[in-house]
Amino acid sequence: MLKNRIIPCLDVKNGRVVKGINFVDLKDAGDPVEQAKIYSDGGADEICFLDITASNENRDTIYDIVEKTSKKCFVPLTVGGGVRSVEDINRLLKCGADKVSINTAAVENPKVVIDSSKKFGSQCVVVAIDAKKKGDKWEVFTHGGRNNSGIDALEYAKQMEENGAGELLVTSMDRDGTQVGYDINLMSKISSEVNIPVIASGGVGNLDHLVDGIKLGNASAVLAASIFHYGKHSIKEAKEYLDSKGIPVRI
Amino acid sequence: MNVTIVDYKSGNISSVINSFKEVAKNKVNIEVTSDLNKIKSSDKIVLPGQGSFKNCIEALKKINGITDTLNEFVINKKKPVLGICVGLQMFADIGYEETKTEGLGWISGNVSKIDNQNGKYKLPHIGWNQIEIVKNSKIFKDIESKSHMYFVHSYEFIPKDKDVISATIEYSSKIVCSVEKGNIYGTQFHPEKSDKLGLKIIENFLKL
Numbered sequence: 263m264l265k266n267r268i269i270p271c272l273d274v275k276n277g278r279v280v281k282g283i284n285f286v287d288l289k290d291a292g293d294p295v296e297q298a299k300i301y302s303d304g305g306a307d308e309i310c311f312l313d314i315t316a317s318n319e320n321r322d323t324i325y326d327i328v329e330k331t332s333k334k335c336f337v338p339l340t341v342g343g344g345v346r347s348v349e350d351i352n353r354l355l356k357c358g359a360d361k362v363s364i365n366t367a368a369v370e371n372p373k374v375v376i377d378s379s380k381k382f383g384s385q386c387v388v389v390a391i392d393a394k395k396k397g398d399k400w401e402v403f404t405h406g407g408r409n410n411s412g413i414d415a416l417e418y419a420k421q422m423e424e425n426g427a428g429e430l431l432v433t434s435m436d437r438d439g440t441q442v443g444y445d446i447n448l449m450s451k452i453s454s455e456v457n458i459p460v461i462a463s464g465g466v467g468n469l470d471h472l473v474d475g476i477k478l479g480n481a482s483a484v485l486a487a488s489i490f491h492y493g494k495h496s497i498k499e500a501k502e503y504l505d506s507k508g509i510p511v512r513i
Numbered sequence: 514m515n516v517t518i519v520d521y522k523s524g525n526i527s528s529v530i531n532s533f534k535e536v537a538k539n540k541v542n543i544e545v546t547s548d549l550n551k552i553k554s555s556d557k558i559v560l561p562g563q564g565s566f567k568n569c570i571e572a573l574k575k576i577n578g579i580t581d582t583l584n585e586f587v588i589n590k591k592k593p594v595l596g597i598c599v600g601l602q603m604f605a606d607i608g609y610e611e612t613k614t615e616g617l618g619w620i621s622g623n624v625s626k627i628d629n630q631n632g633k634y635k636l637p638h639i640g641w642n643q644i645e646i647v648k649n650s651k652i653f654k655d656i657e658s659k660s661h662m663y664f665v666h667s668y669e670f671i672p673k674d675k676d677v678i679s680a681t682i683e684y685s686s687k688i689v690c691s692v693e694k695g696n697i698y699g700t701q702f703h704p705e706k707s708d709k710l711g712l713k714i715i716e717n718f719l720k721l
Contacts, residue, residue, distance in 0.1 A: 263643060263684075264642045264684055265661065336528075336711060337707075382524060383524055383568075384637065385665040429637075457635060457636055458637070459639050482640065
């Protein structure tokens with residue numbers, strides 16, 4: 263039986279973890295490689311890096327981090343943030359990323375998704391959708407949530423599946439950072455719209471939210487950042503809780 | 514011992530390289546190449562594969578003389594080969610991804626799209642699934658049945674001779690996830706991404 267995945271996400275800026283794990287025994291609390299290793303040793307089903315480096319000069323730091331992490335972590339590694347072109351994707355994959363998530367570029371230039379899925383296979387192409395509710399619909403935002411594309415999120419999700427995305431990483435901008443739970447309606451609507459797996463993101467504040475994302479939102483995987491940071495919950499606790507609620511997880 | 518990861522310029526093989534080097538340490542020499550002479554002089558080869566069956570076969574066949582070299586290695590010399598994901602699928606006679614494409618024909622059978630029961634099951638089949646070991650395979654030494662392995666694929670290998678099947682998984686139907694036929698080994702899952710147990714399988718292959 264296929265298990266639902268739990269994916270911790272690390273925000274990386276200028277080569278350092280921004281919101282990280284606050285463990286006392288960490289040699290360097292800001293080192294993404296060390297934190298990724300802790301997560302993978304702790305049973306994370308995948309690791310996700312989101313590069314939020316603003317300036318172009320420091321962009322190259324992510325490649326070095328990916329390269330080091332892929333030599334220490336032997337679970338899938340997804341990297342996103344600032345991915346603009348097929349060449350960017352190629353470089354991340356060469357450094358050892360298993361999947362690359364594409365956000366703004368997928369909206370601005372659909373060919374990036376079409377070409378990269380043809381070239382590298384759909385299995386490594388994740389389209390990240392940042393969606394914000396407007397009336398009874400959701401609109402797709404780009405540039406880290408700053409620009410409204412005006413595109414309907416459900417139609418966009420379908421389009422990205424046709425363009426060759428292997429998975430969708432759906433973030434509710436209304437919920438992101440609020441810790442009140444995923445936008446279940448958004449997740450379940452997109453999940454029923456497409457045949458590819460949906461990863462739910464944005465808004466997790468407790469372990470019940472993970473349960474809801476899977477049971478009510480029909481997500482194949484749940485991504486969370488803050489509940490795993492600062493030692494609030496371990497991956498193991500999360501998995502045991504999901505298991506106790508009858509959700510199949512890898513333990 | 515020399516083990517060659519066949520690099521035929523298709524898809525992403527960094528993770529395969531990293532995992533084999535991690536397990537090999539300095540005891541086994543891991544080469545990553547498409548050089549025919551190096552392949553010939555290897556003790557074992559690994560055939561990775563990502564993307565579509567058609568693209569992988571086409572990329573492989575772009576390397577002049579490689580199919581003869583691989584056939585000689587695997588069929589005549591009977592030296593060990595491990596196919597991973599599409600690398601395993603290419604062992605088949607025929608693949609049906611994109612268009613009908615001839616495979617390497619080492620294990621009779623074909624590669625077809627997983628029946629997702631009209632959308633009831635998501636495709637690709639992505640994530641961790643529990644393998645059911647159905648026959649003793651040397652690469653499963655110290656691996657228990659029901660162990661979790663990492664998968665990402667939309668097509669499945671359906672061998673004609675069911676005796677080659679060493680493990681299956683349950684998804685929309687029972688899917689073959691590992692085969693062993695003499696010196697030919699293959700996994701549909703990615704041992705290189707399956708954490709410690711995946712590395713154990715790689716170690717088992719290196720120790721053959």
